[in-house]
Amino acid sequence: MKPIFSLLLASLLATAPATTSFAQAQAAGPIDSIVAIVDEDVILRSELDRAVANITAQFAAHPEQLPPRDVLEKQVLDRLVIMRLQIVRATDSGIRISDAELQQAAATVARNNNMTADQLRDRLAGDGMSVEEFQSGLRDDMIVQRLRQRYVQSQVQVSEAEVDQLLATRDVSGSEFRLANIQVNVADGATPDEVAAAKTKIDGIKASIERGELDFHSAATRFSQAQNALDGGEIGWRSNDAIPPAFVALLKQLQPGQITEPLRGAGGFQIVQLEEVRAEQPQKVTQFRASDILVRTSDTVNEEAARQKMNALHDRIVAGEDFAKVAKEASDDELTRNSGGDMGWFALDQWGGAVAAQIQTLADGELSPVFQSDAGFHLLKRIGSREQDVTDQNRRNKAREIIGQRKAEEVYDRFLRQLRADAYVESRLGGA
Numbered sequence: 408m409k410p411i412f413s414l415l416l417a418s419l420l421a422t423a424p425a426t427t428s429f430a431q432a433q434a435a436g437p438i439d440s441i442v443a444i445v446d447e448d449v450i451l452r453s454e455l456d457r458a459v460a461n462i463t464a465q466f467a468a469h470p471e472q473l474p475p476r477d478v479l480e481k482q483v484l485d486r487l488v489i490m491r492l493q494i495v496r497a498t499d500s501g502i503r504i505s506d507a508e509l510q511q512a513a514a515t516v517a518r519n520n521n522m523t524a525d526q527l528r529d530r531l532a533g534d535g536m537s538v539e540e541f542q543s544g545l546r547d548d549m550i551v552q553r554l555r556q557r558y559v560q561s562q563v564q565v566s567e568a569e570v571d572q573l574l575a576t577r578d579v580s581g582s583e584f585r586l587a588n589i590q591v592n593v594a595d596g597a598t599p600d601e602v603a604a605a606k607t608k609i610d611g612i613k614a615s616i617e618r619g620e621l622d623f624h625s626a627a628t629r630f631s632q633a634q635n636a637l638d639g640g641e642i643g644w645r646s647n648d649a650i651p652p653a654f655v656a657l658l659k660q661l662q663p664g665q666i667t668e669p670l671r672g673a674g675g676f677q678i679v680q681l682e683e684v685r686a687e688q689p690q691k692v693t694q695f696r697a698s699d700i701l702v703r704t705s706d707t708v709n710e711e712a713a714r715q716k717m718n719a720l721h722d723r724i725v726a727g728e729d730f731a732k733v734a735k736e737a738s739d740d741e742l743t744r745n746s747g748g749d750m751g752w753f754a755l756d757q758w759g760g761a762v763a764a765q766i767q768t769l770a771d772g773e774l775s776p777v778f779q780s781d782a783g784f785h786l787l788k789r790i791g792s793r794e795q796d797v798t799d800q801n802r803r804n805k806a807r808e809i810i811g812q813r814k815a816e817e818v819y820d821r822f823l824r825q826l827r828a829d830a831y832v833e834s835r836l837g838g839a
Contacts, residue, residue: 443484444833445491450484457540458483462637464534472625472639480836482636492826494547497554504549512545558822559815565807573806579646584658585683586650587640589626590633593675609669609676616666623666623680632675640680649809654679692797693755695766696790698730698748701740703783710779717777717784724774730788739783752793762787 443450459480466473473479517527531541573579591609593602612630615621621629627640635641647655657667661681669676700720702713720737724730731747738744755763761780769775769789778785 472628474629493551497550562818563814565810570806579806583646586642587680589631590677592632694752694795695792696752698788700734700738700786703739713784
């Protein structure tokens with residue numbers, strides 16, 4: 408059974424507080440030591456040991472898949488440094504995770520792993536981790552996710568023209584590939600001898616895999632210098648257009664389980680394993696058409712007043728007044744009021760859970776009872792439903808996601824490199 412940390416995102420390595428000052432490090436006493444200085448903060452040996460222990464526990468059944476201890480410590484320390492820098496930047500930017508958000512996230516972790524809160528607590532104890540350590544790591548991970556989301560949203564825009572251009576030049580439908588990779592880095596400005604050494608290393612790794620000495624994921628964990636090394640090189644599912652063009656032709660020639668020849672990319676040499684292939688399936692969804700009337704609650708209109716107003720509107724419609732006329736006169740829904748409440752065709756969850764729950768219970772032409780949502784009180788009249796082929800729409804959405812994901816990875820990778828370059832980082836690991 409894997410430790411609970413393996414059930415979370417890979418970035419959940421650090422379970423100590425997000426920052427440790429020099430004074431705190433000195434107060435820790437002679438038992439602890441500093442393994443890295445990161446600007447005005449430090450990473451302690453105890454933090455690194457805990458993070459390494461989380462990794463080694465995940466590989467307890469196959470310890471041979473891990474790199475040597477000194478290499479593993481360097482990989483983990485690099486992650487801790489990047490994590491620490493992101494936490495500091497996020498905190499300076501005003502990003503906070505409330506206790507309520509943290510508790511909700513912890514409950515989601517338990518639910519996703521079919522556990523109750525008590526079972527999660529017992530599992531943590533069995534893995535030698537306190538609830539406080541778990542929550543600290545979870546909070547850090549949420550902060551970093553929010554930082555990435557905020558930064559990417561501010562930097563990445565995808566235009567309809569870009570979507571049109573991608574669709575005109577490439578087929579974004581078709582098969583998707585689940586991939587893993589191994590990378591040997593080549594530094595900017597590397598000498599020919601350094602490039603040759605990296606090529607020799609990647610060739611040797613590939614040869615070891617082909618001889619059966621290591622499986623691909625073990626080799627990735629031991630030798631890859633990519634950020635996903637400790638995840639066994641897992642990349643996940645990618646469509647053709649989310650894969651560098653140099654690899655696409657090679658992957659189409661492979662069967663699941665086979666690996667590419669080494670190729671030189673921006674960061675160095677890579678080999679990629681094709682793990683699975685899946686074909687795109689036509690997609691249909693049930694869409695509904697309805698009209699609505701909304702009476703909002705506010706500081707000046709309390710729930711009881713809003714409910715009474717909506718009940719009166721309901722009675723007028725039941726008595727024979729035209730729904731569209733009443734909507735134009737009385738609805739607080741700015742999006743639909745001018746069209747007589749017409750919401751157009753929409754997917755089930757497009758207008759929120761309260762509307763979704765009502766629309767499914769109505770027959771075409773039927774008026775709902777008065778019901779409440781977060782916005783206020785509603786009346787809903789269902790007009791119709793249909794099965795709609797959304798393959799083309801999804802294809803555009805997919806193209807938009809491909810472009811957005813590619814841009815997001817590029818801009819955030821540059822952000823992390825700049826964050827690391829601007830920081831003062833001193834490693835005190837032997838040989839680092």
